[in-house]
Amino acid sequence: MTVALAAAGLLLVSGTCTSAAQDRAGTVAAPAGENGGLSGAAPCPGLDGFTCSTLNVPLDHRGRTPGRLGLKVAMAGNAEAPKGVLLFLTGGPGQPGVPFAARIRDRMAPVLKDYRLVMIDQRGTGAGALQCPRLQKEMGASDLTPPTEQAVKECAAANGEQRRFYSTGDTVADLELLRRALGVRKMTLDGVSYGTYTATRYALAHPNRVARLVLDSVVPQTGYDPMDLAALRAAPRVLREACAAIECTTDPAADLAKVVDTYGNGVDVIDALTTWGFVDPDYAEMIDALHRAAEGDPGLLRGLIAGTRQGNAATAEELSQGLHASTLCLDGRYPWGRSDAPMAGRREALEKAGAELTPRDYGPFDAATATGLGSMLSCLHWPPTPAPPLPSPHRRLPGSVPVLLLGGDRDLSTPVEWLYDQKKLTPRAEVVVVEGAAHSVQSRAASDEGREAVYDFLLRR
Template identity: 30%
Template sequence: MNSRKTRFVIAIAIACALLGYRALKPKDETSTGKADAASAPVAPLKPVMLGKIPFTPCNLSSTMSRDTLEAQCATFEVPEDRANPAGRKIALNIAWLEPTGSGEKMPDPLFLLAGGPGQAAVETFPAMNPILKEVRKLRSVILIDQRGTGKSNLLSCDAVDGEDDGDSSPEAMQAAAGKCVETLSKKADLRHYTTTDAVADLEAVRKAIGAAQVNLMGVSYGTRVAQQYAMRHPDVTRSIVLDSPVPNTQGLGNIFARNLDDALALQFALCTRTATCKDKLGNPRAELDALLAKLRAAPVTVSYHDASTGEQRQDVLRAETVAGLVRMYAYMPAAGALLPKLIHEANAGRYENLMALSQMMHGEMKDAMAMGMQLSVICSEDADSMVAREEDKDTVLGNLMPEGMAAMCKAWPKGNAPADFHKALATKVPALVLAGEFDPVTPPRYGEEIVKTLPNGRLFVLRGQGHSVLGAGCMPKLFAQFVEKADAKALDGKCLDKLAYTPPFTSFNGWEP
């Protein structure tokens, strides 16, 4: 891996702000494949009106799911800058999934708010459709690609443009972000792609479809959008579901290093508390620290089989590569159960599996986020919290993310956030709050903070789960019950007691019987 790729690894760690990552190179939406996969009209049929918006039939598909769903799709124009309504417009990409059941249809739809910042709701929905099976029987689901994502004027860019100058410093990242600004500014005023702008878009769509009230379901960054909407429009918000939430009060600048280390301590303890795992693999955290120190001192050239092509390849394994892989696997404890074995093998000089999995993860995740939109959000809303801390210096991630984000935000145009933007949400709107016990980015204490000011809110912490937990165990059933009755405190959550921990792998064949 050359120094140009090293800079890309750093950009990946930064772009992993909440759910995943995407690279920094401006792209034409018509050539990415994403636009074609997200929503393609099947025939020029007569539009179906939902309120004032005409919809036509389309199919929804996603790289994250094999399912293809029939839906109705539309675009809805909104001003890019609401202070200048005669200026440039954004055509929001919208999908409407009609109720599937034969019973009386409910008038209040469910709005799904994607994570990131930078994910597109339309593209990500097919993977979530099975979770919403019961909810969809009586309610419509509305998907809106947030401005700057998907087909709503996508802001996509690549942090490693230009010559391989060997420089992966904050100054180089600032310069790369500046190049992205220069290109994207030809089609967007980057100051107007914030959460506050997105909330105004949601309200405009609600009015246009004629819904008196809506239910909001947000995942990760989507929980910030949900909280901001409920704060600004409580009377039209029937209920909110916050899956893996970040509180309004929390800046995103330097939360990642400590939260990851805390989650790894919990996940790795499953090995150190198991005699067989500890005997075979040692202390996973001590082994990880040793591996990172070794690679920082001397990166290793590794020959491995490419998982997608089967070809033999050679690349350089660096500490940043390992840190990124560990972080992404920690999001999913079922996958993270493999980490102690991978780390132990690498410390013994067997790097092939770690290298192959890292490259596979990079290939699968590189198109998950719209990095330009993400920077518009975090640079406008979280810049004050991008501060390196001494106590984070010796963590797995160190101060890589706040330093890198701060550097890029120096070049990025910033929008305005309301004075009360970081005020805790305090509302009587019914709220279901979900957190994973092992979440490496939005830990359960965030959910605990949120429900303190929600008198009709309730928190469920799901045993052994990571980030994004709505599909775990019986949670889809509880979710459907909540949306039906809008009463979180009436839910019987005993079925969640059946959730079990995933034992750590002691070999590549699995865990001990």
């Protein structure tokens, strides 16, 4: 569910606390006595018309643990824009915002006379990225590549007790402090991928502070499914639609099922397919590779899998796997429970959940795929950590907030089935699904249909 991946240039598009362990975690110093304020305003290097400042926030919004974080913020100069602030939220979790300000400014240019574009490096990202060298090397920018148990445990140990302060709820509290620091009554939020989940959680927590919501490549407010069952079931549909578009002569869904059954490589295949949507939403080379493998020649498929793994390499500053694990483990619901569940019994609970799955649940894949994905295994090995409260999964977004739900029908990172799950909980939502597009429609789609829908929605009276 990352906004984008590092492969072949696929990226889209915290503060020093009081202990040495917190320093090692990669936090950025925040000036004393300035929690909730912006400081250090200066022109953003290489970004004309933007001012960069530091938003100073408490490490612990509950006030029980000392420490502050300094979050970098980039703000366009038109502070008096008639429609106010447009806060654009990137994804991951683990991706910074400020490095993508120029790209988003270009993509959103038709609305930026009316809106003031603001972007933020959320806690644990960018210069304040949570650093986990081994986990970073093993997973790169992927959600699905399985990490080793040792890499996960090293990451949790490196971040220590502060890992409890990197949930989406903590980021939502940071965004409310940002709104106050900007001096605006309401903000318009545009989120992509995990950014949609953050934006929705902000709207649930502060409904009277949201003017509009754009949710692009939707992660529903009910949360990320660590088994990724919607994507597993969607893969045959996506491949058949792509096959029709390129007029291929094979049945990629049948080939996919045979490959997984023959080689037992479901995790590798869904990981590679998810990445490939960023490279080519027609999946042409993948369709060919699946057919060859189904016919007994897996060489090309193995090469593409290896290539996507290599191409997914990313630094923590580009997408922090330490933050990714911290947030997903705190936010998630797993077969063993929440992040505070004891280690004993977790593996047994996961195996039991896998045994209860049926082919209807995972489509052409298998139970081993559903229970062996990277985000699931990261949290399986994540040490018990106090679980933050979550909003009710059935709570509706307020009808007073206009919402645009945007997706691509070829997306396997955040399949459109998730978009329709969110629609059930969003009374005023408009839906735009762009044919032939994959993840991050505003940034990456070849068609302008999605972007034009966003412009129309944002400029509407």
